[in-house]
Amino acid sequence: xxxxxxxxxxxxxPSRWASIFFPVAMGVAAMSCAQGRLLPAASxxxxxxxxxxxxxxxxxVRVSAEAxxxxxxxxxxxxxxxxxxxxxxxRSGGPVQVMYQQFALVGSHGRRYQPLPPAQAGDASAxxxxxxxxxxxxxxxxxxxxxxxxxxxxxxxxxxxxxxxxRQYRRWEDGLPSxxxxxxxxxxxxxxxxxxxxxxLYFENATRKEKRVTFHADMNQPQGDEVAEIEIPFVVR
Numbered sequence: 001x002x003x004x005x006x007x008x009x010x011x012x013x014p015s016r017w018a019s020i021f022f023p024v025a026m027g028v029a030a031m032s033c034a035q036g037r038l039l040p041a042a043s044x045x046x047x048x049x050x051x052x053x054x055x056x057x058x059x060x061v062r063v064s065a066e067a068x069x070x071x072x073x074x075x076x077x078x079x080x081x082x083x084x085x086x087x088x089x090x091r092s093g094g095p096v097q098v099m100y101q102q103f104a105l106v107g108s109h110g111r112r113y114q115p116l117p118p119a120q121a122g123d124a125s126a127x128x129x130x131x132x133x134x135x136x137x138x139x140x141x142x143x144x145x146x147x148x149x150x151x152x153x154x155x156x157x158x159x160x161x162x163x164x165x166x167r168q169y170r171r172w173e174d175g176l177p178s179x180x181x182x183x184x185x186x187x188x189x190x191x192x193x194x195x196x197x198x199x200x201l202y203f204e205n206a207t208r209k210e211k212r213v214t215f216h217a218d219m220n221q222p223q224g225d226e227v228a229e230i231e232i233p234f235v236v237r
Contacts, residue, residue: 036207038067041233058228060092072180113206137195
């Protein structure tokens with residue numbers, strides 16, 4: 001015989017079921033919707049006086065990445081995407097191209113989270129923007145000169161993966177990117193030797209499913225030859 005104090009499933013009232021089920025369901029929902037923060041891993045080269053930023057350098061190209069510096073509109077952007085502020089300094093002796101297809105956040109099991117381009121090349125209705133962050137020795141991609149009219153264009157077209165840009169641009173939600181996002185974005189183009197540029201990359205959200213990610217960038221010459229490979233490890237907390 002079952003002890004008298006034991007309740008069977010059929011003896012539980014609806015209110016009793018609710019008291020058991022809903023706290024568990026709410027806990028699961030909270031876990032699945034938890035929004036982590038990207039912080040440099042212990043092995044990363046953390047920038048002095050900027051504990052949430054880290055950098056890597058290869059062949060004279062230095063790239064820093066900071067994942068917790070978003071102060072623009074919309075304020076809740078880190079709940080939808082993973083904005084990362086990037087700074088690139090080129091001391092390689094030659095030009096390097098800056099193209100969104102070269103960047104990714106790579107998860108611990110190899111999944112690649114890629115940035116969403118804030119402007120669609122060739123769209124005549126795309127509003128012109130003035131970048132928030134200053135640049136030196138930087139030349140915008142010719143196809144984007146209409147979007148960034150204050151930046152001098154590079155002298156030749158830059159090859160790119162059109163399927164990548166079409167796919168990533170379609171990932172924007174309604175109302176995004178906002179004008180502040182466009183102005184704060186990292187422009188695409190060519191960074192000449194002794195040049196420097198900063199701006200945000202808006203990655204697919206990587207903090208909900210990953211515990212560790214690596215910021216990865218392939219810095220190539222405008223002709224496509226690789227100059228440097230950048231890797232910066234982050235943890236999600």
